Amino acid sequence: MTKNKISVITLGCSKNTVDSERLMSQLKLNMFDLIDNPDQADSVVINTCGFIDAAKEESINTILSAVELKKKGGIKKVVVAGCLSERYMNDLRKEIPEVDAFFGTEAYEGIVREFGGNLKYELLGERVITTPKHFAYLKISEGCDNPCSFCAIPLMRGLHKTKPMNELLAEAKSLALQGVKELILIGQDTTDYGIDLYEKRNLTELLRKLSEIPGIEWIRLLYVYPSHFPEDLIKEIADNPKICKYIDIPLQHISDTVLKSMRRGITKRRTKELLDQLKERIPNLTLRTTFIVGYPNETEKEFEELCEFVYDIKFDRFGVFTYSAEENTPSFILGDPLTQDIKEERKARLMEIQKEISEEKNRALIGKKMKVVIDSLEGDFYIARSERDAPEVDGEVLISAKNNKLNIGCFYHVEIYDCNEYDLFGNLLLLAG
Numbered sequence: 443m444t445k446n447k448i449s450v451i452t453l454g455c456s457k458n459t460v461d462s463e464r465l466m467s468q469l470k471l472n473m474f475d476l477i478d479n480p481d482q483a484d485s486v487v488i489n490t491c492g493f494i495d496a497a498k499e500e501s502i503n504t505i506l507s508a509v510e511l512k513k514k515g516g517i518k519k520v521v522v523a524g525c526l527s528e529r530y531m532n533d534l535r536k537e538i539p540e541v542d543a544f545f546g547t548e549a550y551e552g553i554v555r556e557f558g559g560n561l562k563y564e565l566l567g568e569r570v571i572t573t574p575k576h577f578a579y580l581k582i583s584e585g586c587d588n589p590c591s592f593c594a595i596p597l598m599r600g601l602h603k604t605k606p607m608n609e610l611l612a613e614a615k616s617l618a619l620q621g622v623k624e625l626i627l628i629g630q631d632t633t634d635y636g637i638d639l640y641e642k643r644n645l646t647e648l649l650r651k652l653s654e655i656p657g658i659e660w661i662r663l664l665y666v667y668p669s670h671f672p673e674d675l676i677k678e679i680a681d682n683p684k685i686c687k688y689i690d691i692p693l694q695h696i697s698d699t700v701l702k703s704m705r706r707g708i709t710k711r712r713t714k715e716l717l718d719q720l721k722e723r724i725p726n727l728t729l730r731t732t733f734i735v736g737y738p739n740e741t742e743k744e745f746e747e748l749c750e751f752v753y754d755i756k757f758d759r760f761g762v763f764t765y766s767a768e769e770n771t772p773s774f775i776l777g778d779p780l781t782q783d784i785k786e787e788r789k790a791r792l793m794e795i796q797k798e799i800s801e802e803k804n805r806a807l808i809g810k811k812m813k814v815v816i817d818s819l820e821g822d823f824y825i826a827r828s829e830r831d832a833p834e835v836d837g838e839v840l841i842s843a844k845n846n847k848l849n850i851g852c853f854y855h856v857e858i859y860d861c862n863e864y865d866l867f868g869n870l871l872l873l874a875g
Contacts, residue, residue, distance in 0.1 A: 446557055447475045449483035451508075452572070453501050454491025456628050456664075456834075458524060460581040461548055462489045463569035465523075468550050470570060472559030480508065485519040487553060492526035492598055494766035501526045509540040521556055523549055525598040547599055548584070567613045574817055576851030577624035577660075577833060578617045582610055582648065586630035587637075588667065590694075591705045591773035592734065592765065595630055602631065604639040607648055611655070618657035623851065624815065625658055626832065631667040633675070646674045653684040659853065660815070662832060664690040669707035671716055680724045686829045688728040689720065696751040697744035700737055705772065710751075717755060728830040730759035735792060736785030737765045738776035745788055749795060756799050759836050762789045797863050800837070804861035811857050811871065814839045816848050824848050826856070826868070837864040846870055 448469055452462040465487070466476055477483040486508045490501035501524075508520045519542045527534060528546035535544060545552050551561040562568075571578055585600040586593070614625060627649075629635065636644035652661055661684055668691050679685050695701055698710050721727055733748065752760075764785035767778040814826035817833065824846065826839040841848065841856060848854060848870070856868030 447477045447482065447484045448487060448557065449477045449480040449485070450487045450489065451480060451504060452489045453504060454489075454493065454497055454525065456579045456626070457581055457630075458489050458491060459572060460569070460579050460628070461524070463572055464566065465489070465550055465553060466570035466572070467565070467568040468554050468561060469557070469559065471562050471565060471568070472554060472557070474557060474559065476570065480511065481516060483517055485521065485557065486511070486517055487521045487523060490522060490524035490526035492524075492529045493594065494763065494768070496766075498526060505534075505538060505541065509538060512540060519543075519557075521545070521553060523547070523553060528598045529594065567609060568616065569613075571617070571620060571622070573833070574851065575621045576815060576817075577626060578622045579628050580610065580614060580617070580625045580652075581605070581628050582632060582635050582645075583629035587634060588631055588669075588707070589705045589772075591703060592694075592737065592768065592771055594768040594771055597770060599630060602634050602638055604634075604636050606639065607636075607644075607651070610648065611651055614652055614655055614658065618655050621657075621851065623657060623853075624660040624662065625652060626662045626664060628664050630665065632663060632665050633667045633670055633672060643670070643672045646672060646678045649675075649678055649682065649685060653682055659684060660686050660829065662686045662688055664832065666691045668693060668713060668716060676720065676723050679727075686728075687724055687726050688730070688829060688832070689724075690730040690832065692732040694732065694734050695737065695740070695744075695748060697740070697747045700740050700744050703739050703773070703776070704734075704737065714755075728758045729755075730832070730836070731757055732761045732763065733792065734763050734765050735788040736780045738767075738773060738779055740765075740780070749792065752792065752795050752799075756803070757796070758800075758803060758830060760796055761835065762792050764789055801861070801863040804837075804863070804866055807858045807866060808861060809858065811855055812839070812868070813853055814841075814856055814868065815853050816841075816850050818850060819843060819848075826854070828866075837866065839866045839868050841868050841870055 450462050450466050452458050480486045491497040511517050512520050521543045522541050523545040527544045531544045543556050554561050584603045586595050587602040696710050812828045814828050816824050816826050818825045822843050823840040855871040858866050858868050860867040
Protein backbone atom coordinates (compact mmCIF):
# COMPACT_ATOMS: atom_id res chain seq x y z
CA MET A 443 0.00 0.00 0.00
CA THR A 444 1.29 3.49 -0.89
CA LYS A 445 2.13 5.68 2.09
CA ASN A 446 0.26 8.95 2.59
CA LYS A 447 2.67 11.80 1.80
CA ILE A 448 2.01 14.72 4.16
CA SER A 449 3.41 18.25 4.02
CA VAL A 450 3.27 20.33 7.22
CA ILE A 451 3.35 24.10 6.64
CA THR A 452 4.24 26.19 9.70
CA LEU A 453 3.30 29.85 9.99
CA GLY A 454 3.95 32.33 12.80
CA CYS A 455 6.29 32.14 15.76
CA SER A 456 8.82 29.66 17.12
CA LYS A 457 6.16 28.23 19.45
CA ASN A 458 4.30 27.05 16.36
CA THR A 459 7.56 25.59 15.07
CA VAL A 460 7.79 23.35 18.16
CA ASP A 461 4.14 22.27 17.77
CA SER A 462 4.74 21.31 14.14
CA GLU A 463 7.90 19.42 15.03
CA ARG A 464 6.00 17.34 17.59
CA LEU A 465 3.18 16.68 15.12
CA MET A 466 5.67 15.67 12.42
CA SER A 467 7.29 13.20 14.80
CA GLN A 468 3.90 11.59 15.49
CA LEU A 469 3.12 11.37 11.77
CA LYS A 470 6.52 9.82 11.13
CA LEU A 471 6.01 7.30 13.94
CA ASN A 472 2.77 6.30 12.19
CA MET A 473 4.79 5.54 9.05
CA PHE A 474 3.60 8.53 7.00
CA ASP A 475 6.05 10.18 4.63
CA LEU A 476 6.85 13.81 5.42
CA ILE A 477 7.24 15.97 2.31
CA ASP A 478 8.67 19.50 2.28
CA ASN A 479 6.98 20.60 -0.95
CA PRO A 480 3.15 20.62 -0.72
CA ASP A 481 2.98 20.28 -4.52
CA GLN A 482 4.40 16.77 -4.13
CA ALA A 483 2.22 15.74 -1.18
CA ASP A 484 -1.08 13.86 -0.92
CA SER A 485 -2.18 15.94 2.08
CA VAL A 486 -1.31 19.29 3.64
CA VAL A 487 -1.46 20.35 7.30
CA ILE A 488 -1.31 24.13 7.81
CA ASN A 489 -0.31 25.24 11.31
CA THR A 490 -1.70 28.78 11.33
CA CYS A 491 -0.97 32.00 13.20
CA GLY A 492 -3.73 34.38 14.34
CA PHE A 493 -1.76 36.93 16.36
CA ILE A 494 -2.21 40.13 14.31
CA ASP A 495 -3.87 41.14 11.03
CA ALA A 496 -0.81 40.49 8.86
CA ALA A 497 -0.41 36.99 10.32
CA LYS A 498 -4.10 36.23 9.82
CA GLU A 499 -3.89 37.35 6.20
CA GLU A 500 -0.87 35.14 5.56
CA SER A 501 -2.65 32.17 7.14
CA ILE A 502 -5.82 32.70 5.07
CA ASN A 503 -3.83 33.05 1.85
CA THR A 504 -1.90 29.86 2.60
CA ILE A 505 -5.17 27.96 3.24
CA LEU A 506 -6.68 29.28 0.00
CA SER A 507 -3.57 28.25 -1.96
CA ALA A 508 -3.81 24.72 -0.56
CA VAL A 509 -7.53 24.58 -1.37
CA GLU A 510 -6.78 25.66 -4.94
CA LEU A 511 -4.17 22.91 -5.18
CA LYS A 512 -6.81 20.44 -3.97
CA LYS A 513 -9.33 21.64 -6.57
CA LYS A 514 -6.78 21.03 -9.31
CA GLY A 515 -6.23 17.49 -8.05
CA GLY A 516 -2.74 18.18 -6.72
CA ILE A 517 -3.59 17.07 -3.18
CA LYS A 518 -6.44 15.05 -1.67
CA LYS A 519 -6.78 16.52 1.83
CA VAL A 520 -6.31 19.93 3.49
CA VAL A 521 -6.15 20.09 7.29
CA VAL A 522 -5.96 23.42 9.14
CA ALA A 523 -4.71 23.72 12.73
CA GLY A 524 -3.10 26.20 15.11
CA CYS A 525 -3.99 29.62 16.49
CA LEU A 526 -6.16 31.02 13.70
CA SER A 527 -8.16 27.81 13.60
CA GLU A 528 -8.51 27.78 17.40
CA ARG A 529 -9.86 31.31 17.38
CA TYR A 530 -12.04 31.37 14.27
CA MET A 531 -12.89 27.71 13.67
CA ASN A 532 -16.63 28.17 13.09
CA ASP A 533 -16.13 31.13 10.77
CA LEU A 534 -13.47 29.29 8.79
CA ARG A 535 -15.70 26.23 8.39
CA LYS A 536 -18.39 28.44 6.84
CA GLU A 537 -16.07 30.53 4.67
CA ILE A 538 -13.75 27.76 3.42
CA PRO A 539 -15.80 24.52 3.34
CA GLU A 540 -13.26 22.90 1.02
CA VAL A 541 -10.98 22.32 4.04
CA ASP A 542 -11.38 18.72 5.21
CA ALA A 543 -10.82 19.31 8.93
CA PHE A 544 -10.09 22.09 11.41
CA PHE A 545 -8.22 21.67 14.70
CA GLY A 546 -7.00 24.07 17.40
CA THR A 547 -3.58 24.36 19.00
CA GLU A 548 -1.58 21.28 20.08
CA ALA A 549 -4.29 18.98 18.65
CA TYR A 550 -1.82 16.19 17.90
CA GLU A 551 -4.18 13.28 18.57
CA GLY A 552 -7.02 14.60 16.42
CA ILE A 553 -4.75 15.37 13.47
CA VAL A 554 -3.00 12.00 13.59
CA ARG A 555 -6.37 10.23 13.77
CA GLU A 556 -7.61 12.28 10.82
CA PHE A 557 -5.00 10.44 8.76
CA GLY A 558 -5.83 7.05 10.24
CA GLY A 559 -2.99 6.92 12.75
CA ASN A 560 -2.75 6.67 16.53
CA LEU A 561 -1.04 9.04 18.95
CA LYS A 562 2.06 7.57 20.59
CA TYR A 563 1.62 9.11 24.02
CA GLU A 564 4.89 7.76 25.38
CA LEU A 565 6.76 9.57 22.57
CA LEU A 566 4.86 12.87 22.63
CA GLY A 567 8.06 14.76 23.52
CA GLU A 568 9.84 13.49 20.40
CA ARG A 569 10.36 16.02 17.60
CA VAL A 570 11.46 16.20 13.99
CA ILE A 571 13.89 19.13 14.14
CA THR A 572 13.15 21.61 11.35
CA THR A 573 15.72 24.20 12.40
CA PRO A 574 19.42 23.70 11.59
CA LYS A 575 20.42 20.66 13.64
CA HIS A 576 22.68 22.55 16.07
CA PHE A 577 19.95 24.69 17.64
CA ALA A 578 16.38 24.05 18.72
CA TYR A 579 13.56 25.83 20.50
CA LEU A 580 12.50 24.44 23.88
CA LYS A 581 8.91 25.44 24.72
CA ILE A 582 8.78 25.47 28.51
CA SER A 583 5.16 26.54 28.94
CA GLU A 584 1.91 27.14 27.10
CA GLY A 585 -0.62 29.97 27.37
CA CYS A 586 -0.42 33.17 29.40
CA ASP A 587 -1.92 34.66 32.59
CA ASN A 588 -0.95 38.28 31.88
CA PRO A 589 -3.91 40.63 31.22
CA CYS A 590 -2.38 42.69 28.37
CA SER A 591 -5.25 44.59 26.77
CA PHE A 592 -4.10 44.18 23.16
CA CYS A 593 -3.23 40.50 23.17
CA ALA A 594 -5.37 37.63 21.89
CA ILE A 595 -2.91 34.90 22.93
CA PRO A 596 -5.00 33.72 25.95
CA LEU A 597 -8.00 33.38 23.60
CA MET A 598 -6.00 31.00 21.41
CA ARG A 599 -3.56 29.36 23.81
CA GLY A 600 -5.41 29.53 27.12
CA LEU A 601 -3.99 30.32 30.56
CA HIS A 602 -0.41 29.61 31.58
CA LYS A 603 0.53 25.93 31.86
CA THR A 604 4.03 24.97 32.97
CA LYS A 605 5.60 21.94 31.31
CA PRO A 606 7.01 19.66 34.06
CA MET A 607 10.74 20.02 34.53
CA ASN A 608 11.46 16.29 34.19
CA GLU A 609 9.78 16.28 30.77
CA LEU A 610 11.76 19.31 29.62
CA LEU A 611 15.04 17.81 30.79
CA ALA A 612 14.26 14.56 28.97
CA GLU A 613 13.38 16.52 25.82
CA ALA A 614 16.55 18.61 26.08
CA LYS A 615 18.71 15.49 26.54
CA SER A 616 17.09 13.95 23.47
CA LEU A 617 17.80 17.11 21.47
CA ALA A 618 21.42 17.13 22.65
CA LEU A 619 21.85 13.52 21.51
CA GLN A 620 20.61 14.62 18.07
CA GLY A 621 23.39 17.21 17.90
CA VAL A 622 21.66 20.31 19.33
CA LYS A 623 24.19 22.62 20.99
CA GLU A 624 22.02 25.70 21.56
CA LEU A 625 18.68 25.64 23.37
CA ILE A 626 16.40 28.64 22.89
CA LEU A 627 13.82 28.79 25.68
CA ILE A 628 10.39 30.04 24.65
CA GLY A 629 6.90 30.45 26.09
CA GLN A 630 4.32 33.21 26.12
CA ASP A 631 5.97 34.40 29.36
CA THR A 632 9.08 32.46 30.37
CA THR A 633 9.39 34.23 33.74
CA ASP A 634 6.13 32.59 34.88
CA TYR A 635 7.67 29.14 34.51
CA GLY A 636 6.65 26.96 37.46
CA ILE A 637 4.16 29.36 39.06
CA ASP A 638 1.17 27.06 38.49
CA LEU A 639 2.85 23.68 38.90
CA TYR A 640 5.40 24.35 41.64
CA GLU A 641 3.79 27.43 43.23
CA LYS A 642 6.93 29.48 42.59
CA ARG A 643 8.79 30.91 39.62
CA ASN A 644 11.65 28.49 39.16
CA LEU A 645 13.06 29.33 35.74
CA THR A 646 16.44 29.64 37.45
CA GLU A 647 16.39 26.02 38.61
CA LEU A 648 15.40 24.85 35.14
CA LEU A 649 18.27 26.82 33.56
CA ARG A 650 20.75 25.37 36.02
CA LYS A 651 19.69 21.79 35.26
CA LEU A 652 19.60 22.35 31.51
CA SER A 653 23.15 23.71 31.63
CA GLU A 654 24.33 20.40 33.13
CA ILE A 655 23.29 18.43 30.03
CA PRO A 656 26.36 17.25 28.07
CA GLY A 657 26.57 18.76 24.59
CA ILE A 658 24.58 21.90 25.37
CA GLU A 659 26.87 24.92 25.01
CA TRP A 660 24.47 27.87 24.78
CA ILE A 661 21.09 28.50 26.43
CA ARG A 662 19.20 31.57 25.23
CA LEU A 663 16.18 33.23 26.88
CA LEU A 664 13.29 34.72 24.90
CA TYR A 665 9.96 36.30 25.96
CA VAL A 666 11.06 37.36 29.46
CA TYR A 667 8.19 39.39 30.91
CA PRO A 668 9.41 42.61 32.63
CA SER A 669 6.86 43.14 35.42
CA HIS A 670 7.85 40.10 37.49
CA PHE A 671 11.50 39.46 36.64
CA PRO A 672 12.83 36.95 39.22
CA GLU A 673 15.72 38.30 41.29
CA ASP A 674 17.59 34.98 41.31
CA LEU A 675 17.41 34.83 37.50
CA ILE A 676 19.70 37.86 37.19
CA LYS A 677 22.44 36.17 39.19
CA GLU A 678 22.07 32.89 37.27
CA ILE A 679 22.42 34.61 33.89
CA ALA A 680 25.46 36.55 35.13
CA ASP A 681 27.22 33.55 36.71
CA ASN A 682 26.34 30.57 34.49
CA PRO A 683 28.79 30.40 31.54
CA LYS A 684 26.36 28.38 29.40
CA ILE A 685 23.59 30.98 29.54
CA CYS A 686 23.95 33.55 26.79
CA LYS A 687 24.28 37.09 28.14
CA TYR A 688 21.21 37.90 26.09
CA ILE A 689 17.70 38.74 27.24
CA ASP A 690 14.64 39.25 25.06
CA ILE A 691 12.35 41.39 27.21
CA PRO A 692 9.26 42.67 25.34
CA LEU A 693 8.40 46.10 26.78
CA GLN A 694 5.75 47.18 24.21
CA HIS A 695 5.88 50.86 25.29
CA ILE A 696 7.32 53.23 27.88
CA SER A 697 4.69 55.96 28.38
CA ASP A 698 2.87 55.44 31.68
CA THR A 699 -0.37 56.48 29.98
CA VAL A 700 -0.01 53.79 27.34
CA LEU A 701 1.40 51.14 29.69
CA LYS A 702 -1.57 51.58 32.03
CA SER A 703 -4.08 51.19 29.21
CA MET A 704 -2.13 48.21 27.90
CA ARG A 705 -2.39 46.62 31.40
CA ARG A 706 1.31 45.82 31.42
CA GLY A 707 1.62 45.92 35.21
CA ILE A 708 4.76 48.08 35.17
CA THR A 709 5.65 51.77 35.07
CA LYS A 710 8.27 53.72 33.14
CA ARG A 711 10.27 54.25 36.33
CA ARG A 712 10.27 50.57 37.28
CA THR A 713 11.17 49.60 33.70
CA LYS A 714 14.22 51.87 33.70
CA GLU A 715 15.27 50.60 37.14
CA LEU A 716 15.08 47.00 35.91
CA LEU A 717 17.06 47.70 32.74
CA ASP A 718 19.73 49.57 34.72
CA GLN A 719 19.94 46.66 37.16
CA LEU A 720 20.28 44.10 34.37
CA LYS A 721 23.02 46.05 32.59
CA GLU A 722 24.89 46.68 35.84
CA ARG A 723 24.80 43.09 37.11
CA ILE A 724 25.23 41.17 33.83
CA PRO A 725 28.46 42.19 32.08
CA ASN A 726 28.29 42.51 28.26
CA LEU A 727 24.54 41.96 28.26
CA THR A 728 22.67 42.12 24.96
CA LEU A 729 19.14 43.48 25.37
CA ARG A 730 16.42 42.84 22.82
CA THR A 731 12.88 44.18 23.07
CA THR A 732 9.72 44.78 21.04
CA PHE A 733 7.45 47.82 20.88
CA ILE A 734 3.93 48.47 19.64
CA VAL A 735 3.25 51.79 17.92
CA GLY A 736 -0.16 53.20 17.10
CA TYR A 737 -1.94 51.97 20.23
CA PRO A 738 -5.32 53.81 20.50
CA ASN A 739 -4.23 56.29 23.20
CA GLU A 740 -0.72 56.85 21.83
CA THR A 741 -0.65 60.53 20.87
CA GLU A 742 2.36 62.21 19.27
CA LYS A 743 3.48 63.12 22.80
CA GLU A 744 3.56 59.47 23.94
CA PHE A 745 5.30 58.44 20.76
CA GLU A 746 8.01 61.10 21.21
CA GLU A 747 8.45 59.83 24.77
CA LEU A 748 9.06 56.37 23.35
CA CYS A 749 11.60 57.74 20.85
CA GLU A 750 13.50 59.54 23.63
CA PHE A 751 13.53 56.36 25.69
CA VAL A 752 15.02 54.39 22.79
CA TYR A 753 17.72 57.08 22.31
CA ASP A 754 18.46 56.94 26.04
CA ILE A 755 18.59 53.18 26.64
CA LYS A 756 20.25 52.21 23.34
CA PHE A 757 18.91 48.69 23.00
CA ASP A 758 21.09 46.24 21.12
CA ARG A 759 18.14 44.84 19.20
CA PHE A 760 14.45 45.51 18.84
CA GLY A 761 11.43 44.90 16.68
CA VAL A 762 8.38 47.10 16.13
CA PHE A 763 4.77 46.07 15.52
CA THR A 764 1.97 48.34 14.43
CA TYR A 765 -1.11 48.07 16.64
CA SER A 766 -3.75 45.62 15.47
CA ALA A 767 -7.26 45.87 16.98
CA GLU A 768 -8.18 42.32 17.97
CA GLU A 769 -11.76 41.23 18.62
CA ASN A 770 -12.61 40.19 22.19
CA THR A 771 -9.53 41.83 23.67
CA PRO A 772 -9.98 44.62 26.26
CA SER A 773 -8.44 47.28 23.99
CA PHE A 774 -10.86 46.53 21.15
CA ILE A 775 -13.48 48.84 22.67
CA LEU A 776 -11.00 51.74 22.32
CA GLY A 777 -11.35 51.50 18.57
CA ASP A 778 -8.49 52.01 16.14
CA PRO A 779 -8.29 55.80 15.70
CA LEU A 780 -4.85 56.04 14.07
CA THR A 781 -4.55 55.36 10.37
CA GLN A 782 -2.24 52.63 9.13
CA ASP A 783 -0.15 55.31 7.40
CA ILE A 784 0.50 57.03 10.75
CA LYS A 785 1.35 53.70 12.37
CA GLU A 786 3.76 52.78 9.58
CA GLU A 787 5.37 56.23 9.72
CA ARG A 788 5.95 55.86 13.47
CA LYS A 789 7.34 52.38 12.99
CA ALA A 790 9.75 53.67 10.33
CA ARG A 791 10.90 56.53 12.59
CA LEU A 792 11.58 54.17 15.45
CA MET A 793 13.47 51.72 13.25
CA GLU A 794 15.57 54.57 11.81
CA ILE A 795 16.64 55.51 15.34
CA GLN A 796 17.54 51.90 16.05
CA LYS A 797 19.46 51.63 12.77
CA GLU A 798 21.81 54.41 13.92
CA ILE A 799 22.21 52.88 17.38
CA SER A 800 22.87 49.43 15.94
CA GLU A 801 25.56 50.71 13.58
CA GLU A 802 27.21 52.63 16.42
CA LYS A 803 27.27 49.52 18.60
CA ASN A 804 28.58 47.37 15.74
CA ARG A 805 31.40 49.83 14.98
CA ALA A 806 32.48 49.59 18.62
CA LEU A 807 32.99 45.84 18.08
CA ILE A 808 35.56 46.24 15.28
CA GLY A 809 38.82 44.72 16.50
CA LYS A 810 37.03 42.61 19.14
CA LYS A 811 37.24 38.82 19.30
CA MET A 812 34.14 36.71 19.76
CA LYS A 813 32.88 33.14 19.74
CA VAL A 814 30.43 32.30 16.96
CA VAL A 815 28.47 29.30 15.72
CA ILE A 816 28.19 28.59 11.99
CA ASP A 817 24.55 28.41 10.83
CA SER A 818 24.94 28.03 7.06
CA LEU A 819 26.98 28.69 3.92
CA GLU A 820 25.45 31.20 1.54
CA GLY A 821 27.36 32.24 -1.57
CA ASP A 822 30.77 33.61 -0.62
CA PHE A 823 30.13 33.74 3.12
CA TYR A 824 29.58 31.48 6.08
CA ILE A 825 26.65 32.85 8.10
CA ALA A 826 27.41 32.77 11.82
CA ARG A 827 25.90 34.07 15.04
CA SER A 828 27.50 35.30 18.23
CA GLU A 829 26.10 35.12 21.74
CA ARG A 830 24.46 38.49 20.88
CA ASP A 831 22.30 37.01 18.11
CA ALA A 832 19.15 34.90 18.21
CA PRO A 833 18.33 33.06 14.98
CA GLU A 834 16.02 34.69 12.42
CA VAL A 835 15.45 37.98 14.29
CA ASP A 836 18.93 39.42 14.94
CA GLY A 837 22.08 40.27 13.04
CA GLU A 838 24.71 37.87 11.73
CA VAL A 839 28.47 37.51 11.58
CA LEU A 840 29.70 36.93 8.05
CA ILE A 841 32.96 35.01 7.48
CA SER A 842 34.52 34.74 4.03
CA ALA A 843 34.32 31.24 2.58
CA LYS A 844 37.47 31.88 0.54
CA ASN A 845 40.32 29.71 1.89
CA ASN A 846 38.10 28.62 4.80
CA LYS A 847 36.39 25.26 5.18
CA LEU A 848 34.15 25.49 8.24
CA ASN A 849 31.69 23.00 9.67
CA ILE A 850 28.04 23.94 10.04
CA GLY A 851 27.04 23.83 13.70
CA CYS A 852 30.57 24.18 15.05
CA PHE A 853 31.90 27.03 17.18
CA TYR A 854 34.83 29.21 16.11
CA HIS A 855 36.59 32.35 17.29
CA VAL A 856 36.68 35.34 14.97
CA GLU A 857 37.99 38.88 15.02
CA ILE A 858 35.60 41.56 13.76
CA TYR A 859 37.08 43.73 10.98
CA ASP A 860 34.04 45.51 9.53
CA CYS A 861 30.29 46.00 9.91
CA ASN A 862 27.13 47.51 8.50
CA GLU A 863 24.00 48.64 10.36
CA TYR A 864 23.02 45.16 11.52
CA ASP A 865 25.71 42.61 10.56
CA LEU A 866 29.36 42.06 11.43
CA PHE A 867 32.22 40.74 9.29
CA GLY A 868 34.80 38.52 10.94
CA ASN A 869 38.14 36.90 10.20
CA LEU A 870 38.56 33.33 11.40
CA LEU A 871 40.94 32.83 14.32
CA LEU A 872 40.48 29.25 15.54
CA LEU A 873 38.01 26.55 16.51
CA ALA A 874 36.30 27.45 19.78
CA GLY A 875 37.02 25.27 22.76
